[in-house]
Amino acid sequence: MFRAWFAVLRSGGHLIITVPHTFLYERLLSLPSRWNPRQRRLYTPNSLMAEVEEALEANSYRVRLLCDDDNGYDYGVAADHPPSGASDILLILEKIDRPTWRLGPPLAPSKIRSAEPDYAFEPKRTRVESVSQPPHRRILILKLDHLGDFIMSLSALEKARARFPGAHITLIVGSWNVEMARNSSLADEVIAFDIFPRNSTEEEVDVPGKTALFEQLRLGTFDLAIDMRTDTDTRFLLTKVDAKLRAGVGARSQFPFLDIFLPINQTRNEAEAAREDVLRHRDFSWQASADASEFRLKFVSKTIDRASALVWGPYFHLRPGRYEFEPFIEPNRGETGLLTLDVAIDAKPIVQRIISPSDHVGKLAFIVEKPSLSFEFRIWTVGDAAAFSFSFYGGRLIREGGASVLHQSEYQLLLIELVANRLGRFGVLGEMLAR
Amino acid sequence: MKNIILAPFSNSDIRDWPAEHYGALIGCLLDRVEHDRTICVVGTASQRLRANDVVRPHPADRVFNDCGRLSWAALVEELKGAGCVIGNNSGIAHLSGSFGVPTVCVFGGSHQRAEWRPLGDNVILVSRAIGCSPCQLDHNSQSPYDRACLRLIEPAVVADAVMLAMARKTDRAIRQIAGVQQAGF
Structure with missing residues (x-):
C-alpha cells in the first residue's frame, strides 16, 4: 500500500x-x-x-x-x-529524485574480466544435482597381499559385513590366506588368486604380468568393487572388474576410475627419521671476548664478559615440529665452573641446562608449535659462579621426520566406513538437470 | 500450506547468489506454487536492509522479510516445518538438509561442492561448471569474474529445482504410505 x-x-x-x-x-x-x-x-x-x-x-x-x-x-x-x-x-x-549512484556492496570489484574461464572437461553450464543411494547387493573385495596384511584387514572386513548386511560379498585373497578367509565367515565366497609370490625374497614380484590370469577368473558383475590394499600397485585390477562402482585408497588424479577414493596423506612415505642441519659457529653471534677462528670460538674464563650472553643466534625461522639442538662444545676439563645453555623461541627461553666442564652436553629438545618462530641458542654465565674456558664449534639442529601415518588397519577401516557412508547416508552425487 | 524459506546471505559474500536473483526467484515461485504458500526471507538483523531489496517488488501478504525477527530456536522450528528451503553454501542449507526438509543449495564456485555440499537425501545442489573453481576466495570484491559461478545461475533453473525438491518430497510421502521402497531419485 x-x-x-x-x-x-x-x-x-x-x-x-x-x-x-x-x-x-x-x-x-x-x-x-x-x-x-x-x-x-x-x-x-x-x-x-x-x-x-x-x-x-x-x-x-x-x-x-x-x-x-x-x-x-x-x-x-x-x-x-x-x-x-x-x-x-x-x-x-x-x-525525492533518486541520486545517480546506488547503494551497493562495501567494496566494488576493482577489475572485472569479461569472460570467465571454461571448465576444461565439461561445457560451461549450470548443474542441478542430487544424491542417490546406489544398490550394493553384490560386492567384490580384493585383499591380495600377504598373511600379516590379511590379518590387519580383518577388522575392516568385519565392518564391511556389518555395514552391508544383506550383500553377497566375494573376497579374493592370496592362496595362503584362503583357509583363514573361509573360516572367518566374513565373505560369502572366497576365491584364491596369487598376484604376489608367497615369499618375495624367493620369487620376483610381477603384478602387471598376472593381469591376464586375473581376467581369466570370470568373476561376473558387481555393484561395488573395493581394493583394500593400501599400496597402489593392485589398484589397476579394479579396471578389469565389471563393477558399477569402484573404491580404493589413493588420489582421484592417480586413479581416475575410482568412484569412491580415500586420499591419504602423501607424507605417509616420507622419512620417519629426523632431518639434520649442521650449524657452524659463524651462524651465531658472540661477545667480543671470544677468539674466533675459521673452525671455532674460543672463550677463556678470565676474559669472559659476564654482563652479556657469550653466544647467541642464529634467529632461524623454524617450521612447526619437534626439534633437538646439540651444541658442539668442548670444555677445558682442567677447570671448574658453570655455564648455562638455553634455547629461546621468539626470545622466550623454553629449555635450559646448566653444565660443568665434566658434563656431557647432550641435546636440548624443544617443540615449535607455530610457523615462522625464531630459533635462538644462547650460552650464558651462571649468576656469581665462575665460568670455565671452552670452545664452541656450532651445533646440530635435528627435526623429526614429517611422516604422518596411520596403522594399516585404520586405513582400511576408514575406507570401508567411507564407502558405507557414501552408499548409504551421504549418497553419491549425480546430475538431474543441466542447463 | 508450508512456507518456502529463503536464506540469501551467508557470512562470506562470495558464496551468496546475487540478491536480485533471489528476488527474481521469488517472482518465479509466486507464479508456480500454490497461492496459499508464503515465502519468508530469513537472516540476521544486520541483513535486514539487504533483504528489503529482495522482498520489495513482491506482494507483502505473501512475501515476508523475517531477518532479525526470529530467535534461533524459532528459526530452527520454521526450517523443520518448511515446504522448501533455498540457501547458499552456508549454515541454513546444511541445517535444513540435515532435517530432511527439501533444500535447494545454490552452490558457488569458491569451494569444492564434493567437499562442502550440504548433506541430506532431499538436497538439490545447483552449481555452475566453471574453470576458475575452486578459487577459495572469501569476498566478492576479490573475484576477477564478478562471481560468474553464481551470477550465471538463472532464477528459473533454481525455481525448477525447488519444484522438483517439493515434488520429490510429496512423491516419497506417497510411496511411504504405499509401502514402496524408494531407491535413488
Whole structure:
C-alpha cells in the first residue's frame, strides 16, 4: 500500500501517514485490537519505519517527521477503557529524485574480466544435482597381499559385513590366506588368486604380468568393487572388474576410475627419521671476548664478559615440529665452573641446562608449535659462579621426520566406513538437470 | 500450506547468489506454487536492509522479510516445518538438509561442492561448471569474474529445482504410505 500511495506523488511531494500507536491506542503487545476488530497490525515508530524501508526504495524519499502524537491524551484512563485524545504515530515522507549512484556492496570489484574461464572437461553450464543411494547387493573385495596384511584387514572386513548386511560379498585373497578367509565367515565366497609370490625374497614380484590370469577368473558383475590394499600397485585390477562402482585408497588424479577414493596423506612415505642441519659457529653471534677462528670460538674464563650472553643466534625461522639442538662444545676439563645453555623461541627461553666442564652436553629438545618462530641458542654465565674456558664449534639442529601415518588397519577401516557412508547416508552425487 | 524459506546471505559474500536473483526467484515461485504458500526471507538483523531489496517488488501478504525477527530456536522450528528451503553454501542449507526438509543449495564456485555440499537425501545442489573453481576466495570484491559461478545461475533453473525438491518430497510421502521402497531419485 505504501508503494501505491508513493507512486502517485511527484518529486517534492509529501506522504503523510498516521497509524494508531499500539502503546497508546490498543495498549496491547499482540492482536486482536480491543477497539477495532479490523486492525491488522500493531505499530510502534520502529515497526512503522521497518515497513516503510521494506516497501520503498532507499534514497527515493527522506523522512521529514516521525513522532508520537499524544495531543490531549489522557494517561489516567484505564487500559480496559477506550483512550481519549490523540494516540497516533505521525510520519511525513518527502519524495525525492533518486541520486545517480546506488547503494551497493562495501567494496566494488576493482577489475572485472569479461569472460570467465571454461571448465576444461565439461561445457560451461549450470548443474542441478542430487544424491542417490546406489544398490550394493553384490560386492567384490580384493585383499591380495600377504598373511600379516590379511590379518590387519580383518577388522575392516568385519565392518564391511556389518555395514552391508544383506550383500553377497566375494573376497579374493592370496592362496595362503584362503583357509583363514573361509573360516572367518566374513565373505560369502572366497576365491584364491596369487598376484604376489608367497615369499618375495624367493620369487620376483610381477603384478602387471598376472593381469591376464586375473581376467581369466570370470568373476561376473558387481555393484561395488573395493581394493583394500593400501599400496597402489593392485589398484589397476579394479579396471578389469565389471563393477558399477569402484573404491580404493589413493588420489582421484592417480586413479581416475575410482568412484569412491580415500586420499591419504602423501607424507605417509616420507622419512620417519629426523632431518639434520649442521650449524657452524659463524651462524651465531658472540661477545667480543671470544677468539674466533675459521673452525671455532674460543672463550677463556678470565676474559669472559659476564654482563652479556657469550653466544647467541642464529634467529632461524623454524617450521612447526619437534626439534633437538646439540651444541658442539668442548670444555677445558682442567677447570671448574658453570655455564648455562638455553634455547629461546621468539626470545622466550623454553629449555635450559646448566653444565660443568665434566658434563656431557647432550641435546636440548624443544617443540615449535607455530610457523615462522625464531630459533635462538644462547650460552650464558651462571649468576656469581665462575665460568670455565671452552670452545664452541656450532651445533646440530635435528627435526623429526614429517611422516604422518596411520596403522594399516585404520586405513582400511576408514575406507570401508567411507564407502558405507557414501552408499548409504551421504549418497553419491549425480546430475538431474543441466542447463 | 508450508512456507518456502529463503536464506540469501551467508557470512562470506562470495558464496551468496546475487540478491536480485533471489528476488527474481521469488517472482518465479509466486507464479508456480500454490497461492496459499508464503515465502519468508530469513537472516540476521544486520541483513535486514539487504533483504528489503529482495522482498520489495513482491506482494507483502505473501512475501515476508523475517531477518532479525526470529530467535534461533524459532528459526530452527520454521526450517523443520518448511515446504522448501533455498540457501547458499552456508549454515541454513546444511541445517535444513540435515532435517530432511527439501533444500535447494545454490552452490558457488569458491569451494569444492564434493567437499562442502550440504548433506541430506532431499538436497538439490545447483552449481555452475566453471574453470576458475575452486578459487577459495572469501569476498566478492576479490573475484576477477564478478562471481560468474553464481551470477550465471538463472532464477528459473533454481525455481525448477525447488519444484522438483517439493515434488520429490510429496512423491516419497506417497510411496511411504504405499509401502514402496524408494531407491535413488
